[in-house]
Amino acid sequence: MAHASHRAGRPAARGGRPNALFVVAGIESPPPELVGRADLVTVLFPWGSLLRGMLGLEPRAMAGLASLVGPGGVIDGLVSVEPRDGRHAQLSGLVVDEARLSEAWAAFGLGLDELRPAESAEVAASGSSWARRLRATSADGRRVTRLRLSRLP
Numbered sequence: 001m002a003h004a005s006h007r008a009g010r011p012a013a014r015g016g017r018p019n020a021l022f023v024v025a026g027i028e029s030p031p032p033e034l035v036g037r038a039d040l041v042t043v044l045f046p047w048g049s050l051l052r053g054m055l056g057l058e059p060r061a062m063a064g065l066a067s068l069v070g071p072g073g074v075i076d077g078l079v080s081v082e083p084r085d086g087r088h089a090q091l092s093g094l095v096v097d098e099a100r101l102s103e104a105w106a107a108f109g110l111g112l113d114e115l116r117p118a119e120s121a122e123v124a125a126s127g128s129s130w131a132r133r134l135r136a137t138s139a140d141g142r143r144v145t146r147l148r149l150s151r152l153p
Helices: 002-008 048-054 059-068 083-091 098-106 120-125 129-133
Strands: 038-044 069-079 110-117 145-151
Touching: 038 059, 048 059, 048 069, 059 069, 059 098, 069 110, 098 110
Parallel strands: 038 069
Antiparallel strands: 069 145, 110 145
16 A cells, blocks of 8 residues: 555656545445545455455445445456465356346446456556566466446436
C-alpha cells in the first residue's frame, strides 16, 4: 500500500489520484465513513474472503464491497484462480459462470457489466507487484479475469 499511496500522491498529469483513500480494514465491515462514497473501487488479485466475495460466493464480503459503491459507481477487478491454488482450486471454474455471478451481485444492487479474460497489457497496466510474481502477464502465466460491476439505478 505504501507504493500505491506514493503513486497516488503524484500530480494528476503523472497518474496521481489526489482523492485516493487507502484503508486497512476487513471488507466485511468497511469504515462507515466510506459507505456509499466511492465512484470506483479497484480490486487487484484478491485472496481469501475478498476473492470469494468477488466471485459471488461470500455474502458478507459482497455486502461490504457493494456498500462502498455510490450512485453510478463501479467495482473494477482483476481476479485469478487456478486449480494449482490448493484449497481455492474449487473456485477456479466459478468465475466464468456469468449467469450465477450476475444474479449474485444483483442481490447487492450491482450489475455485471464485464466478465472476460484480461489482456496482458491490462494486467501489466495494473502495476500490481503480485501480478508480476504470479507471472500473470506472460504467455505461460496465470489466467486472469477482468470483472466490472456497476451500481444499478
